[in-house]
Amino acid sequence: MRSFLLPIAALTLAATLTAPAAAAPDDRISLVRVDASPEQVAALGLDAVDGTADVVLHGRADAEHLRQKGFRWHTLVADLTADAARTRAADAAYARSVAVSTLPSGRTAYRAFADYDTDLDRLASTYPKAARTFTLPHRTLENRTVRGLEISHDVAASAHKPVLVVTGVHHAREWPSSEVTLEFAYDLLKNDGTDARVTGLLDQLRVVVVPMVNPDGFAISRGLTYEMKRKNCRVRDGQLPGPGECAASANRSYGVDPNRNYGAAWGDNGSSANRGSETYRGAGPFSEPEVTNVRDLVSGLQATALISNHTYGEVVLRPAGPEEDLYSALGTRLSSANGYGSSALRVGGMTERWSYYATAGFGFTVEIGTGNFHPAFGPGVVDQYMGTGTRLGLRELYLRAAEAAADRTRHGVLTGSAPAGSTLRITKDFTLTTATGQPVPTHLESALTVPSGGRFTWDVNPSTRPAENGMLDESWTLTCAPPGKPVAVTTKVLVRRGQQVPVDLAACAA
CATH class of the missing domain: 3.30.70 (Alpha-Beta Plaits)
Structure with a gap:
């Protein structure tokens, strides 16, 4: 061990x-x-x-x-409560002694709740051609919005590129997970044009960051109402909480663990059916709006790689699967950037287990740091992100993940021609199964507007999907609709990992 x-x-x-x-x-x-x-x-x-x-x-x-x-x-x-109080005192001393940290943002202390929206808006307004904010479709149980940022060269016309998704704060008390997610966004945008590696990556792919998946829980933890809160605010299954109910001390044991609520192997080892358990999986797969948000986001992108940030453990986790050699090698490459371990973990309802079995994109949980869920800011965020000694830091880990997302040997590519301005759409429908035998209907759908000149190259997830006992040869359904007209072509396209497949859309022009 x-x-x-x-x-x-x-x-x-x-x-x-x-x-x-x-x-x-x-x-x-x-x-x-x-x-x-x-x-x-x-x-x-x-x-x-x-x-x-x-x-x-x-x-x-x-x-x-x-x-x-x-x-x-x-x-x-x-006593974690007393330990957290000592950490806050250390953080205050650090902030007094360091005017600007080495982080891309220069921050010297944990962000407050409102700082995340401010920073997302600041980045989008400072870098309008390379960054734009978005709001996920489902409001949280306490009626908050969940926001993120897309980053790429000519971000508004980047739908043809593969995507790296980076998320933070599935678990409310894991403050560094949101910090480093946002710092990576700062890093990419500030270094674009001056760092050749970053500049090249933003040519090749789109990075999508969601710093705070679970804002209700984070508000309670970060506001110190209940600092060790892990879950969301589901006090009673199927019902919205009343005002103040989630934060009430009598309800501290209630809530759903967002990282046990995803549809792949929901109900498997590592989750609980007990509503009072800290790993309570919820009333059913995707019962929680926070989790449905991530599902809908990833299902609408060609997310060839995904990072779900957590604390702590200094380990990069992946689901077990039929591509173990390839998956393990990538996990080792990521983990070695920051001196972390790498291993497979079979736990039901986790983010990356769902994303892999639904999209074939390689997903990982990155457990940041050691010994506490939100340790002192200097060692827990600054040193972890920037690296110390022989450790290259989470910055390097995320850049390697971005390179893996852009690597065409790890996903598929569709090429062809169609009238400029045509809408291409790929869809796939299938059923995942929970550990309890419950079917989980799954729909993937992405769209692309054919650029001027009529030629397109579209980086996509392979249509071949992993299953517990091997790979399933499934096809994308590809449609082409000329500008202002209904769909003119519908065809099936089978593309395996590492393949580039030309598609015949001549009838779309006719």
Whole structure:
């Protein structure tokens, strides 16, 4: 099992090995490491740190659950609330001592909730040809919008390019995950035209960032109402929360874990059917608007690679699948950029497991840092993003992910000609299956306007889709509609990973 280094604050709180017979001293929120594999820990139904053997114990009941299961553990942080207060004091000292950090934005402290919208708008207005904001279609349970940013050269005409999607804050308390997502956007836009690598990548692909998937939960955590909140604001299945209900102390155990709510293998190992569990998977696949937003976004893009940022564990996770050699090699290339580990994790309802099995795009969870969900800003964000010593940082990891997204050996390409201004559309409909046997109808759809000159090259996900027992040879349905006219051509196109396929759309011109 991979070992994880802890920051000094956590080491000073480390306790001795706890035997199953020992009792938790009180109901404080503590962080422990269980003597078990990450898969065994995920199956406990507790507040597990994905890809590690670490668990957040929310008082005596959780400790008793561990004890009844016969596990041993040792304490990493005896009181996460007190530890977070010490971290805030360290952050204030850091901000006083450093006028501008080495981050692309120069920030010296965690952003407040409102800062994210401000920064997204600032980037779009500063770089209007290369960046534009968008709002995802579903408002959250507390009626908030979820926003993101598209980045590419001539961003308004970039639909033919492959896409890298980068997300943050599925889990509310994981503040660095939103910070580094937004810093990558700053990085690309500030270095475009001066950094040859960045400039070349923005020629080849589109980067789509969503810094805050779960803004309701983040507002509660970042506002310190309940700093260790993990889930969204679903207090009762199928109902919207009333004013203040989600933040009420009596409802702290309720909510759906957004990273267990996706449709691929929903209900599998690592998720819970218990509404009070921190890994509660929800009433059904895609029951939560935050998750439906990401589904709809990725389903409408040719997202050839996806990064879902989380904390913590210093590991890059991927789903197990039929392309293990290719997937594993890419995971190792990404993880080595920042000295992280790389492994497959079989947990149901996770973002990248759904994106891979639905689109064949390679998706990863990046567990950032060590020892805490939002550690001191200097080591937890600045050093993690920019790198220290032999570690090249998350910046390098994301650039490698962008290169993988642009690499045509890892996806498909359609080429041909049609009347300029024609609308090309590719669609695919199929059914995924949950671990409980429930069908999940799935629809993928993307569109492209044929450029002047009539020739097009369209980077797309392969139509061949992974399944648990191998690859399924499916086809895209491609249509062509001349400008201002109905669809004139409908054809099937089979394109496998690494293939470039010419398509005959002569009838569209006729």
